[in-house]
Structures are given as structure tokens and as C-alpha cells.
Amino acid sequence: MPYNNTPIAPPKECTGTVNMPLTRVKKIIHADEDTQKCSNNAAFGIAVATEMFVQYLSEKAYDFAKAEKKPRRHIQYRDVANAIARIDNLEFLVDVAPRTVTYKQFKTVEA
Numbered sequence: 001m002p003y004n005n006t007p008i009a010p011p012k013e014c015t016g017t018v019n020m021p022l023t024r025v026k027k028i029i030h031a032d033e034d035t036q037k038c039s040n041n042a043a044f045g046i047a048v049a050t051e052m053f054v055q056y057l058s059e060k061a062y063d064f065a066k067a068e069k070k071p072r073r074h075i076q077y078r079d080v081a082n083a084i085a086r087i088d089n090l091e092f093l094v095d096v097a098p099r100t101v102t103y104k105q106f107k108t109v110e111a
Contacts, residue, residue: 019051020051025047029042058075062075064079065079078100084097
């Protein structure tokens, strides 16, 4: 059976629905002690922005996966870490997703 590897195209216009559950987005928002109330419209806007950000990050990581000597279909952690390290817009995530280091490299740095 062949793989279904056709990408899901992002919508061109806002349809009023999101793929993320809004109740979970609201729970995450209310977990912050600084926010007291959050309207449904604000939670929807945050969910839409989050989906757009995840779409952008995955597209950039996929570009790095395709740019290797042996292109792959699947995104790995190292692709995401390379995208974060090399793209200026994603520089704020360097602490969240650092590049992987082999044990040998870690041992030489520590010694």
C-alpha cells in the first residue's frame, strides 16, 4: 500500500475552526497566574497563531530533511534543531531545542 505523503495545505482564509481543542488552549492560558480571564475570541486567536507557528516550523524542518545527502520523508529531532539553529526567526527557541551532541563530543568538551 503506497504512502499518503501529500501535505495538508494551510487554509487561505480563516474559516472559524481550528484543529487544536479550544478548551485545552484555555486551560493552558488559565494556568498562567498573570492572566485572570480570557475571552473565546482571544483563545481562538492564540490557537490560530499556534497552528500557523507549528506549520512554519515543520515546513522549515522538512526543508532541512530534504536538503540532506539522503533526503527523507520524515522529520527528525535533528532537523528541527538545525532549523532552529540556522533560521534567525526561530533563534528564541535555541534553549528549548538544542542541537544534539554525541557522547564523544560531550566528553571532549567536559574534559
